[in-house]
Every structure is written in structure tokens, then in C-alpha cells.
Amino acid sequence: MTFKEIQELIKLINRSNLTEFKLKDKEFELTIKTNKQDKTKTVVQQIPSVAAASPVMPMPAVQQPVAPAAPAPAPAASKAAPAAPAAEKVEDESKYLAIKSPIVGTFYRSSSPEKGPYVKVGDKVEVNQVVCIVEAMKLFNEIESEISGTIVKVMVEDAQPVEYDQVLFLVDPS
Amino acid sequence: MNINNTLFIGKVVHNYNELPSTNVYAQDLLSKSLPIEGTVITTFNQTAGRGQIGSKWISEADKNISLSIILYPHFLVPKEQFILHTVSSLAVSDLLTKYLEDAVKVKWPNDIYIKDRKTSGILTQNSISTTKINYSIIGIGLNVNQTDFPSTIPNPTSLKLAAKRDFNLETLVSELCLCVEHRYLQLKSGQQNSLKNNYLERLYKLEEPAWYQRADGSKFYGTIKGVDSMGRLIIELNGHLEYFQIKEISFLD
Numbered sequence: 001m002t003f004k005e006i007q008e009l010i011k012l013i014n015r016s017n018l019t020e021f022k023l024k025d026k027e028f029e030l031t032i033k034t035n036k037q038d039k040t041k042t043v044v045q046q047i048p049s050v051a052a053a054s055p056v057m058p059m060p061a062v063q064q065p066v067a068p069a070a071p072a073p074a075p076a077a078s079k080a081a082p083a084a085p086a087a088e089k090v091e092d093e094s095k096y097l098a099i100k101s102p103i104v105g106t107f108y109r110s111s112s113p114e115k116g117p118y119v120k121v122g123d124k125v126e127v128n129q130v131v132c133i134v135e136a137m138k139l140f141n142e143i144e145s146e147i148s149g150t151i152v153k154v155m156v157e158d159a160q161p162v163e164y165d166q167v168l169f170l171v172d173p174s
Numbered sequence: 175m176n177i178n179n180t181l182f183i184g185k186v187v188h189n190y191n192e193l194p195s196t197n198v199y200a201q202d203l204l205s206k207s208l209p210i211e212g213t214v215i216t217t218f219n220q221t222a223g224r225g226q227i228g229s230k231w232i233s234e235a236d237k238n239i240s241l242s243i244i245l246y247p248h249f250l251v252p253k254e255q256f257i258l259h260t261v262s263s264l265a266v267s268d269l270l271t272k273y274l275e276d277a278v279k280v281k282w283p284n285d286i287y288i289k290d291r292k293t294s295g296i297l298t299q300n301s302i303s304t305t306k307i308n309y310s311i312i313g314i315g316l317n318v319n320q321t322d323f324p325s326t327i328p329n330p331t332s333l334k335l336a337a338k339r340d341f342n343l344e345t346l347v348s349e350l351c352l353c354v355e356h357r358y359l360q361l362k363s364g365q366q367n368s369l370k371n372n373y374l375e376r377l378y379k380l381e382e383p384a385w386y387q388r389a390d391g392s393k394f395y396g397t398i399k400g401v402d403s404m405g406r407l408i409i410e411l412n413g414h415l416e417y418f419q420i421k422e423i424s425f426l427d
């Protein structure tokens with residue numbers, strides 16, 4: 001199972017009313033528990049079975065809260081409440097464009113520890129401007145933006161692993 | 175300095191008595207102009223060479239070679255870039271093999287070893303967008319005539335220590351350019367498979383059981399079986415294969 005597939009699965013489960021989900025086959029076992037009371041925590045454990053014959057992909061820990069679950073049936077007192085804020089937030093982000101990683105590697109915001117980041121939230125970026133470095137097996141890649149706009153969010157922490165096509169920055173093109 | 179033995183590498187050479195870093199100079203050149211493919215920047219006294227982010231390459235003045243080559247491998251997509259390591263590490267080991275009887279090996283991903291000691295490090299810097307490698311700077315540091323090394327460097331050696339004689343640095347630069355050109359033309363003519371096979375033939379500790387350490391500090395005994403297309407190191411342990419990226423593993427002996 002790929003990291004992406006697991007992410008998809010978490011999203012699906014979060015949108016559902018499930019509190020626990022188990023998947024097991026020859027190669028591995030996956031358990032996802034959701035805490036529907038406070039709706040912020042998702043605990044994921046992937047346990048490779050001892051006899052696993054397939055390559056074990058390095059798996060970044062899934063710690064960040066994923067998209068909030070759909071609102072539970074509202075108690076009577078608040079039934080007049082308007083659309084959930086969570087939904088509004090998702091809509092907001094949809095107008096942004098993403099700068100994605102063209103390769104698997106390690107994400108760096110600056111060219112060396114002594115230097116400041118290439119870009120920060122609020123900075124304007126132009127087409128062909130370098131926005132970060134992704135290092136893969138000692139190949140250092142300056143990533144050029146293919147879009148212009150304003151950086152609204154940095155999606156990955158410095159020195160963290162990134163997957164192919166993972167969103168690195170959100171950019172407001174307007 | 176003139177490099178006459180090649181077709182396109184080293185037709186333009188920027189040669190300095192001293193430079194902080196040939197790779198940084200190459201980047202600077204690329205930001206201000208469009209240097210022709212094969213442009214070489216070289217010095218025998220690099221004062222601020224770099225290894226991986228945060229680590230430094232220490233070199234004594236006028237004894238070693240620092241060289242950067244600018245290439246435009248537009249025919250590669252970013253995902254295929256590990257083949258550039260194959261080209262550069264084979265080129266450096268081709269050059270050393272010419273002068274040495276000792277085994278010259280490529281320690282994954284791209285350090286060049288004479289027996290169990292490092293004699294060369296390669297740092298490649300690319301500029302990429304979603305579908306294309308815009309340019310590639312291949313930076314090569316080669317220990318040539320240096321015989322004393324600070325004790326902080328774990329296991330260094332030089333061409334002189336191995337061959338027991340001095341070398342002319344300019345001659346070696348010219349030969350190194352020819353070696354890189356030969357391997358790069360092999361890549362351009364579609365011979366990726368023979369490059370990969372040659373890389374494996376020279377891979378340090380291939381099929382030799384040895385101790386390794388994971389990023390979390392745990393140690394294990396395993397055997398290198400090869401490298402996948404992304405450049406990850408494949409190690410067999412306890413009957414199954416694991417794939418490692420650079421920060422996930424270190425060699426223990």
C-alpha cells in the first residue's frame with residue numbers, strides 16, 4: 001500500500017462515522033482509530049508482518065491532523081448553525097495553486113543552514129524562481145516554480161522527507 | 175589551461191588559483207549567463223568546498239583538484255537523475271583505474287574509494303521543474319598529491335598515497351574531462367543499461383555481508399544487492415529486501 005493510498009483511506013474514514021478500521025492481508029496489517037469526540041486526532045499504525053516479502057517503503061509518520069471529519073449531527077441547541085467552518089476553509093484553499101515535488105527526497109527551504117529560506121509566506125514568486133531544494137541521494141535539486149503569485153502556505157517542514165507529487169507550497173495566483 | 179582531447183567538455187575553462195567553491199561559481203555563472211555545455215570551472219585551491227548540506231570538504235592548497243562541469247541533460251526527466259551519479263562516479267573511477275592496481279570502488283551513492291578509503295567526493299546540483307532538468311552542475315573533488323589529512327576526516331586517501339608518486343594536476347584535469355565526456359556520451363546514446371551494469375560491477379560491498387546503521391541508531395547485518403532506478407540502496411537482511419535513501423542508512427565498517 002502506498003503512502004498516498006493510506007492518505008486517501010484516512011480521508012475517507014474521517015468523512016465516515018467509523019471509529020475504527022482494520023485491514024489485513026498477507027503482507028501487512030493496518031489499523032486506523034479515530035477519536036470522534038474531539039475530531040482532531042487520527043492514530044495510524046502500520047505493522048509490517050514478520051514474513052513480509054515485499055520491499056518496506058520508508059513511511060513518514062502520519063502525525064498531522066487530516067481534514068476534519070464532517071460535522072456530527074448537531075445537538076438541538078445549535079441546529080440553526082450555518083455551514084461548518086471546516087467546509088469554508090476547504091473552499092478557500094481550492095483557489096490556490098500548488099507547487100509540487102517532481103521527485104522523492106528531502107525538502108530544504110534554504111541552500112545551507114546559515115542562509116535564510118528561499119521563500120516565506122507572503123513572498124511573491126515568479127515563474128522560474130527557485131523556491132526550495134529537494135535532495136535525493138546526494139543530488140541537490142533547486143526546484144523552480146512554474147507559476148507566479150504569493151506564497152500562502154508552506155506545506156512541509158524543513159529537512160522532512162517528501163514524496164513524488166507531494167504539495168510543497170500553496171500559491172495565491174491572484 | 176587548455177583541454178584539447180575532448181569534443182565538448184572543457185572547451186571553455188574558468189581556471190582560478192583559488193576559489194571558495196567551483197560549484198558555487200558555476201551556479202553564479204548560470205544565474206548571469208548561458209554558459210555553453212561542457213563549461214568547466216576548476217581550481218587547485220578550493221577554500222570552502224561542500225559535501226552534503228552542512229558538511230565540508232577539506233583540501234590542502236595546490237595538491238588536489240576541484241572541478242565543476244556544466245551540463246544540460248534536457249533529455250532526462252527529474253525522476254531519472256540518479257543516472258547522472260552513475261556517469262560521474264564511473265568517470266572518476268575510470269580515471270583512477272588507469273593508474274592503480276588496487277580496486278577502485280564506488281561507495282553508494284557516489285564516493286570513490288581506493289580499497290577502503292575515500293579519495294573523491296562528487297556533489298551534483300541540478301535545477302529542475304516538473305518535467306525537465308534545466309541544468310546540472312557536476313562537482314568533483316579529487317585528492318591527488320595530499321598525503322597528510324586532519325584526523326577529523328574518517329578514512330581519506332589520495333592518488334599519491336595509493337600510487338606512491340606525484341601527479342601533474344593539469345594533465346589529470348584534462349584526462350578527467352575526457353572520462354566524463356566518454357560516460358556522458360554513453361548516456362546520450364541511450365546506453366543506460368550498460369552504465370547501470372558498470373556501476374554495479376564497481377559498487378563497494380556489493381554481495382559482501384556487512385554491518386549498517388539505521389537513522390534511529392539501530393544496527394543490522396545485511397548484504398548490498400544493488401541500487402533501484404531511483405538510486406535507493408537495496409539491502410537484503412533476514413531474507414527480505416529493504417530500500418534505503420541517503421539519510422536512512424550509514425555504513426559501519
